[in-house]
Amino acid sequence: IFTSTDQVVQVNGSAATGDMDVLANHTPSIEHIRPGVVEVILEYKSSLALGSGGCTNAHPVSNQHINIVEAAPPESFSPKAVSAKLHGALKVATGNGSEEEKIGSRKV
Structure with a gap:
């Protein structure tokens, strides 16, 4: 930059x-x-x-x-996309994601 x-x-x-x-x-x-x-x-x-x-x-x-x-x-980020990704991450972080999402979140 x-x-x-x-x-x-x-x-x-x-x-x-x-x-x-x-x-x-x-x-x-x-x-x-x-x-x-x-x-x-x-x-x-x-x-x-x-x-x-x-x-x-x-x-x-x-x-x-x-x-x-x-x-x-x-300005290169879409507020709508950021909100959707944050919602999805919070869902998995609180243990409410699918088994596949939970396993994926544990991968390093």
Whole structure:
């Protein structure tokens, strides 16, 4: 979604240690990013992405690397499809799915 030539000012996301805002020139750190919304603020615009989780590294030379396996802008998702998938997942999670669904949910 973003390249090294983009001038990122701030990144907001949910890390394993809690919500975080990483500004340009941030103290060097490594954080695990939880699945969810990641906001990237550039000098000229702000963008949101739904990510599958990953990690972020702030380097001593003020470079910020954000590694997320899968990410997509929120507008690429259909609210109706998301609602249907969530309903199906909750059905299986509460034990009300078919035997086939329950077995499928246990597969790694």
